[in-house]
Amino acid sequence: MQPFRDPEQILTRTRLVERFLRYVAIDTQSDEESESCPSTEKQFDLARILVEELRELGLDDASVDEHGYVIAHRRGTRPGALGWIAHLDTAPAFSGTGVQVRLHENYAGGDLELGHGVTIAAADNPEMAQCIGDTLITASGDTLLGADDKAGIAAIMAALEILQSHPEIEVPDLAICFNPDEEIGRGAHRFPFDSFGAPEAITVDGGFAGEMNVETFSADRARVRFTGIAVHPGTAKGKMVNALTWMGKFLARLPMAETPECTEGREGFFHPTGVSGDAAACACDLILRDFDTKTLRTRGERLRQMAEALRAEEPRLRVEVEIVEQYRNMAEVLAQHPHFSTQLTEAIEQAGLEADLQPIRGGTDGSQLTAKGLPCPNLFAGGVNFHGPREWISARVMALSACTLLNLAQAWQSPRDSAETTRVS
Numbered sequence: 238m239q240p241f242r243d244p245e246q247i248l249t250r251t252r253l254v255e256r257f258l259r260y261v262a263i264d265t266q267s268d269e270e271s272e273s274c275p276s277t278e279k280q281f282d283l284a285r286i287l288v289e290e291l292r293e294l295g296l297d298d299a300s301v302d303e304h305g306y307v308i309a310h311r312r313g314t315r316p317g318a319l320g321w322i323a324h325l326d327t328a329p330a331f332s333g334t335g336v337q338v339r340l341h342e343n344y345a346g347g348d349l350e351l352g353h354g355v356t357i358a359a360a361d362n363p364e365m366a367q368c369i370g371d372t373l374i375t376a377s378g379d380t381l382l383g384a385d386d387k388a389g390i391a392a393i394m395a396a397l398e399i400l401q402s403h404p405e406i407e408v409p410d411l412a413i414c415f416n417p418d419e420e421i422g423r424g425a426h427r428f429p430f431d432s433f434g435a436p437e438a439i440t441v442d443g444g445f446a447g448e449m450n451v452e453t454f455s456a457d458r459a460r461v462r463f464t465g466i467a468v469h470p471g472t473a474k475g476k477m478v479n480a481l482t483w484m485g486k487f488l489a490r491l492p493m494a495e496t497p498e499c500t501e502g503r504e505g506f507f508h509p510t511g512v513s514g515d516a517a518a519c520a521c522d523l524i525l526r527d528f529d530t531k532t533l534r535t536r537g538e539r540l541r542q543m544a545e546a547l548r549a550e551e552p553r554l555r556v557e558v559e560i561v562e563q564y565r566n567m568a569e570v571l572a573q574h575p576h577f578s579t580q581l582t583e584a585i586e587q588a589g590l591e592a593d594l595q596p597i598r599g600g601t602d603g604s605q606l607t608a609k610g611l612p613c614p615n616l617f618a619g620g621v622n623f624h625g626p627r628e629w630i631s632a633r634v635m636a637l638s639a640c641t642l643l644n645l646a647q648a649w650q651s652p653r654d655s656a657e658t659t660r661v662s
C-alpha cells in the first residue's frame with residue numbers, strides 16, 4: 238500500500254478547498270422545532286449537489302432518499318466493506334445563512350480579524366500555532382463557517398477523487414452516507430442501513446488534526462413535573478402549595494459541582510435546560526450525562542430521591558420524574574471491535590500525525606449508529622470552535638483527514654471478512 242502523508246498532494250491534485258467553499262455557501266441549518274425529516278427542506282439543496290458530484294466521481298448509484306440521506310457505493314478491489322459518513326446540516330445555535338468565507342493564506346501567526354467585531358485570538362486557540370504557513374478558512378464574524386461538518390464531506394469527496402484518478406489503489410467496497418440532522422440528534426433516526434450496506438463505518442465529524450473518538454457520553458434526559466395547589470393568594474395561608482417555589486428548591490439542590498460549567502474530562506453532570514408552567518403546575522427539563530452508563534442510571538436515581546425528599550417535606554405536592562434514554566457511550570460496543578481503534582490509529586499515524594484519542598463530551602451520530610449495530614467511531618475533519626462565529630479550519634488539516642481516510646481504506650481488514658464475504662456495491 239501507498240500511505241498518504243502529504244496534504245499538499247491532496248490540495249494540488251483534488252478540488253478539496255473548492256468543494257468545501259461550495260458546500261459552506263449553502264445554508265443547511267437544521268431545526269429542532271421541526272418534526273419533519275430532514276428538519277429543514279434546505280438540506281436537500283446540498284444533498285442534490287452531492288449526488289451530482291458523487292456521480293461525476295464514478296459512484297453511479299448515488300441518490301438521495303425522501304428523508305435527505307445521500308447514499309452511494311464504490312466497488313473495491315479488496316475484500317470487505319467500509320462506510321464513510323458525514324452530516325449535511327449545521328448547528329441551530331448560530332446562523333449559517335449567507336456564509337461569506339475569508340481565506341487567510343500563508344497564515345503568519347497571531348490573531349485573525351473576521352469583521353463584525355469578531356476576532357479569533359491565537360491565545361485561545363493553541364492549534365493555530367501548528368498552522369503557520371497554512372491557508373486558514375473562516376467566516377466573516379456574522380455566521381458560523383460550517384466546517385462542522387462540511388469539512389468531513391469535502392474530505393470524503395477528495396479521497397474519492399484520488400481513488401477515481403488512481404484506480405490502482407486497492408481499497409475495499411466503500412459505502413458513503415451524507416445524512417441530515419446530526420446537530421439535532423436525529424442523524425441516525427432514519428439511517429437507511431439496508432441500502433448503506435457496509436457493516437462497519439466511521440463518521441468524519443471530529444475536530445483538529447489527529448483527533449479520533451471511540452467514546453462518547455451516555456445520555457438521558459429528564460422531565461420533572463411539579464403539581465401544587467392553586468388558591469387565591471389573598472386567602473392562601475395554609476392552603477396554597479406553589480409548584481414554582483418547590484421547583485426552585487429542587488433546582489437549587491442540584492449539586493453545583495456536577496454542572497457543565499464545573500466539570501470536564503470524564504466527569505458527568507446534571508444540566509437544567511428549560512422550565513415551563515405557573516404556580517399551579519410547572520416542569521423542568523434536564524439532560525443527564527456520564528461516560529459510565531451505570532453512573533448515569535444512578536444520576537437518574539438521585540433525581541428521584543430528590544423528588545422523594547420534597548414530597549416528604551410537603552406531602553400535598555406532587556412531583557413526578559420521567560427519564561428518557563437519548564444515546565449510549567459507543568465504547569461499550571466498540572470494545573467488541575478492537576481492530577477498529579487499532580486500524581484508525583495506524584491510519585492517522587501513517588498520515589504523519591499523532592492519534593489524539595479524545596472522549597467526546599457529547600454524542601455523535603456514531604453513538605446511535607453504534608447502538609443500532611453499525612460500529613462507528615469518529616475521525617477528525619479539521620475544524621475548531623464549532624457552532625459559532627469563531628469557527629475556523631486549516632486547509633492542510635482538512636487534507637490530512639482525506640489522507641487518513643485513504644490510509645484506513647487501504648489497510649482495512651475486519652475479522653468479519655474472514656467469516657463472510659461482504660459486498661455493498
Ligand SMILES: [Zn+2]
Pocket residue numbers: 324385386419442
Ligand atoms: Zn458535526
